[in-house]
Amino acid sequence: MEVHPATAERSESTAHAERSREILDAAVQHFAAGGYSQTDVQVIADGVGVGKGTVYRHFGNKEGLFLAAVKHARDQLVSAVDAVKETQADPLDQLRACMTAILRFFDSHPEIVELLIEERALFRNRRPSLFFEHDEQRMAEWADRLRRMIESGDVRGLPVSEIQDTISRFVFGAMFFNYFEGKREPLADKSNAMFDVFFNGLLAKKSEHS
Numbered sequence: 001m002e003v004h005p006a007t008a009e010r011s012e013s014t015a016h017a018e019r020s021r022e023i024l025d026a027a028v029q030h031f032a033a034g035g036y037s038q039t040d041v042q043v044i045a046d047g048v049g050v051g052k053g054t055v056y057r058h059f060g061n062k063e064g065l066f067l068a069a070v071k072h073a074r075d076q077l078v079s080a081v082d083a084v085k086e087t088q089a090d091p092l093d094q095l096r097a098c099m100t101a102i103l104r105f106f107d108s109h110p111e112i113v114e115l116l117i118e119e120r121a122l123f124r125n126r127r128p129s130l131f132f133e134h135d136e137q138r139m140a141e142w143a144d145r146l147r148r149m150i151e152s153g154d155v156r157g158l159p160v161s162e163i164q165d166t167i168s169r170f171v172f173g174a175m176f177f178n179y180f181e182g183k184r185e186p187l188a189d190k191s192n193a194m195f196d197v198f199f200n201g202l203l204a205k206k207s208e209h210s
Helices: 005-034 041-048 052-059 062-085 091-108 110-122 136-152 160-181 187-200
Strands: none
Touching: 005 041, 005 052, 005 062, 005 110, 041 052, 041 062, 052 062, 062 091, 062 110, 091 110, 091 136, 091 160, 091 187, 110 160, 136 160, 160 187
16 A cells, blocks of 8 residues: 655654654653763663664754753743643633643652753753743733733732732742752642632721721
């Protein structure tokens, strides 16, 4: 049976993408466990069952592989958030669900926290971190959601950019603090209590006559 060239090209492209993902999954694990300098690309290649040359053909060199692994980890987080983004109809519930998804992702992937620490050590002059580079389209989508929440009265009329920055610092700061503190209890299990303080604040509402 004759295979159409376009079909063969798509099949080859799919195989290439799958092999790249396998290499990146292994790279995340090895770089996180051993650090950049102590990780041998040959070990990563052996773990996936390919030659070292194959890894270099996909990613150029060791640094290229490491940076691709960081991007791969970031894409995994984005996918985890996207999976829950539309599970709630209310925009505020959507926000809670996405924040919880981020915490649950890092609970399940502590190796990625180690990868971020390693990226910081290697590229301390890079601002922002490759992992935390903003996707302008996603930022704009969430900005629109926040504006709708402000218009509906669910959220105070603060500058949207300040709200976005504060949410990021709250969620990722909690993740790093929990990791460095060595807590074994999943952070996502505490999300309701955390979000209660975050959304409702610490101060009791004053009565009208106080």
